[in-house]
Amino acid sequence: xxxxxxxxILQTIPxxxxxxxxxxxxxxxxxxxxxxxxxxxxxxxETIEAIREQLGLNQPLYIQYFxxxxxxxxxxxxxxxxxxxxxxxxxxxxxxxxxxLAFFSIIITIVLGMAAGxxxxxxxxxxxxxxxxxxALLGISLPSFWFGLMLMYFFSVKLQILxxxxxxxxxxxxxxxxxxxxxxxxxxxxxxxxxxxxxIRQDYIRTARAKGLxxxxxxxxxxxxNALIPVITVVGLQFGALLGGxxxxxxxxxxxxxxxxxxxxxxxxxxxxxxxxxxxxxxxxVVVNLFVDVFYRxxxxxxxxx
Amino acid sequence: MKERNKPILEVKGLKTHFTxxxxxxxxxxxxxxxxxxxxxxxxxxxxxxxxxxxxxSILRLIPSPPGKIAGGSVLFxxxxxxxxxxxxxxxxxxxxxSMIFQEPMTSLNPVIPVGExxxxxxxxxxxxxxxxxxxxxxxxxxxxxxxxxxxxAKQEPFQLSGGMRQRVMIAMAxxxxxxxxxxxxxxxxxxxxIQAQILELIKELQTKIGMGVIMIxxxxxxxxxxxxxxAVMYAGxxxxxxxxxxxxxxxxxxxxxxxxxxxxxxxxxxxxxxTIDGSVPSPYNMPAGCRFASRCPYAEDICAAHQPDLVSxxxxxxxxxxxxxxxxxxxxxxxxxV
Numbered sequence: 001x002x003x004x005x006x007x008x009i010l011q012t013i014p015x016x017x018x019x020x021x022x023x024x025x026x027x028x029x030x031x032x033x034x035x036x037x038x039x040x041x042x043x044x045x046e047t048i049e050a051i052r053e054q055l056g057l058n059q060p061l062y063i064q065y066f067x068x069x070x071x072x073x074x075x076x077x078x079x080x081x082x083x084x085x086x087x088x089x090x091x092x093x094x095x096x097x098x099x100x101l102a103f104f105s106i107i108i109t110i111v112l113g114m115a116a117g118x119x120x121x122x123x124x125x126x127x128x129x130x131x132x133x134x135x136a137l138l139g140i141s142l143p144s145f146w147f148g149l150m151l152m153y154f155f156s157v158k159l160q161i162l163x164x165x166x167x168x169x170x171x172x173x174x175x176x177x178x179x180x181x182x183x184x185x186x187x188x189x190x191x192x193x194x195x196x197x198x199x200i201r202q203d204y205i206r207t208a209r210a211k212g213l214x215x216x217x218x219x220x221x222x223x224x225x226n227a228l229i230p231v232i233t234v235v236g237l238q239f240g241a242l243l244g245g246x247x248x249x250x251x252x253x254x255x256x257x258x259x260x261x262x263x264x265x266x267x268x269x270x271x272x273x274x275x276x277x278x279x280x281x282x283x284x285x286v287v288v289n290l291f292v293d294v295f296y297r298x299x300x301x302x303x304x305x306x
Numbered sequence: 307m308k309e310r311n312k313p314i315l316e317v318k319g320l321k322t323h324f325t326x327x328x329x330x331x332x333x334x335x336x337x338x339x340x341x342x343x344x345x346x347x348x349x350x351x352x353x354x355x356x357x358x359x360x361x362x363s364i365l366r367l368i369p370s371p372p373g374k375i376a377g378g379s380v381l382f383x384x385x386x387x388x389x390x391x392x393x394x395x396x397x398x399x400x401x402x403x404s405m406i407f408q409e410p411m412t413s414l415n416p417v418i419p420v421g422e423x424x425x426x427x428x429x430x431x432x433x434x435x436x437x438x439x440x441x442x443x444x445x446x447x448x449x450x451x452x453x454x455x456x457x458x459a460k461q462e463p464f465q466l467s468g469g470m471r472q473r474v475m476i477a478m479a480x481x482x483x484x485x486x487x488x489x490x491x492x493x494x495x496x497x498x499x500i501q502a503q504i505l506e507l508i509k510e511l512q513t514k515i516g517m518g519v520i521m522i523x524x525x526x527x528x529x530x531x532x533x534x535x536x537a538v539m540y541a542g543x544x545x546x547x548x549x550x551x552x553x554x555x556x557x558x559x560x561x562x563x564x565x566x567x568x569x570x571x572x573x574x575x576x577x578x579x580x581t582i583d584g585s586v587p588s589p590y591n592m593p594a595g596c597r598f599a600s601r602c603p604y605a606e607d608i609c610a611a612h613q614p615d616l617v618s619x620x621x622x623x624x625x626x627x628x629x630x631x632x633x634x635x636x637x638x639x640x641x642x643x644v
Contacts, residue, residue: 201369202412203407203409203412203413204412204413204414204415204416206367206407206413207407207413207414207415207475207478208415209367209399210365210367210399210400210404210405210407211399211400211426211427211430211478212396212397212398212399212400212401212427212430212431213396213400213426213427213430214396221418222415222418225415225417225418226415226416226417299417300416300417301417301462301464302416302462302464
């Protein structure tokens with residue numbers, strides 16, 4: 001198991017380098033010249049040229065990339081073109097907020113999704129099953145920006161029991177986390193249900209019944225552990241979608257997280273900031289996938305890493 | 307070995323039906339048999355004749371819906387399993403009546419160590435503590451001939467070979483020393499040498515514990531090797547019921563005769579295997595008369611018109627065939643057809 005984790009960690013290194021590569025070159029494809037933008041309107045050609053020189057934008061791309069790469073490994077993500085602050089400092093302020101939001105959202109996704117899926121699978125085609133799956137279908141279909149606004153309208157404006165926006169207390173977490181986690185919960189619910197129904201038909205479940213076990217033990221011990229294997233994969237993938245979702249949700253609820261930072265930076269053509277933000281979002285994804293694989297292996301020891 | 311006192315298991319008129327979109331499939335359609343302590347009953351027949359459904363019905367493990375026990379009774383030590391409340395039924399499953407399934411590769415839970423899968427039943431039925439149950443399950447693995455059982459108990463099924471998995475299944479089934487063991491094709495998925503070992507093992511443990519065994523198989527070799535008496539099933543019915551010697555020496559029912567006839571003979575130089583012409587009637591559309599009539603070389607008018615009962619031919623032989631009743635004209639025999 002330890003060897004497995006170690007090897008899996010080593011495997012992330014080329015992935016991370018790949019991410020820096022993609023992040024760097026995608027930014028090159030974005031139209032607009034940062035030097036022009038930085039110099040401001042009506043700046044002379046000389047000024048723009050000087051800024052280019054200063055930022056190293058004149059050099060060939062591969063040299064720019066290698067410089068960028070070495071700097072990244074030194075922990076230097078450049079300075080913001082907007083306010084000349086180091087990008088890393090800004091990210092480190094924003095990152096915990098986004099991680100907190102993502103954490104609560106994924107908890108909602110997992111707990112709500114699995115519970116709903118199990119309830120449905122235990123009595124398939126019953127009224128409970130049909131209603132739960134209908135709600136799940138709605139959950140998948142509703143766009144999160146609309147869902148977020150509706151939640152805000154009911155709970156904050158009408159009922160006034162939860163704060164509208166901002167990020168001060170745990171109460172502020174509730175609505176954004178529900179908004180962000182609901183779609184995933186719906187997908188996890190449907191996946192859990194179909195996976196459970198698949199597992200319940202297996203021979204080993206019949207063996208468990210033949211042993212005289214109670215239905216509860218059959219479901220939670222014998223069926224669920226097997227049914228969870230594909231669900232873990234879905235949760236891992238959902239986490240990626242969730243990170244993308246933070247961009248929207250942070251904007252709706254005016255949360256100063258990483259997602260909103262990236263959006264603002266894109267709007268400002270603040271290249272180093274965007275690069276840094278995307279790099280960190282990717283890093284989170286890589287780390288989460290690492291955890292997913294380790295969990296996966298824990299639940300299914302047949303998996304070997306070659 | 308045989309005790310001619312009260313049977314421990316008595317199946318009377320058991321019917322198991324499946325309701326599907328195509329109609330009602332009568333998988334098991336009124337079967338009767340008894341099992342005594344220490345006795346081995348073989349249930350033979352080809353695929354789909356209702357052997358497995360019979361065994362699953364006894365333990366009420368029929369997938370429901372669509373399956374349902376539509377009639378009859380299963381008396382276990384005088385109590386009817388068919389009408390018993392579910393939680394009492396649970397106390398019997400895996401404790402007093404155990405079952406070994408056909409597919410050792412898929413019948414064990416892939417993510418639970420095998421020792422735990424055995425210990426589970428012990429903790430449940432024998433109220434053993436965690437440690438005691440584990441020790442006993444290691445002991446069971448040793449008893450079924452698994453080398454280094456302490457190590458194997460901690461492994462998961464994918465780390466064991468097919469033969470070993472079937473041994474684990476047996477260990478699991480026998481852990482609570484059941485009074486009846488239902489072995490549903492216990493050796494079908496295994497190669498021949500392992501087959502012999504597994505059968506030997508079941509026999510040995512049977513003598514040790516004194517349990518009754520129902521051996522479900524389509525392999526007549528297994529029957530000859532292990533069973534005291536045999537029930538031959540065809541299309542949801544028992545067509546012949548007799549001692550093993552009797553069945554092999556002098557089969558009465560034309561289907562049993564055909565079955566034995568189709569066995570390849572080791573001393574004869576056969577070009578082709580002998581088969582029974584025709585095919586089994588659809589379970590959704592059973593004929594009104596004898597279910598074997600369309601394939602039977604002796605069939606007369608009455609065979610297609612009315613279904614025969616399972617009648618006693620002699621004290622030990624029961625057969626479901628018009629040929630052994632006074633309604634039989636023997637016309638075709640006289641004409642020299644057969």
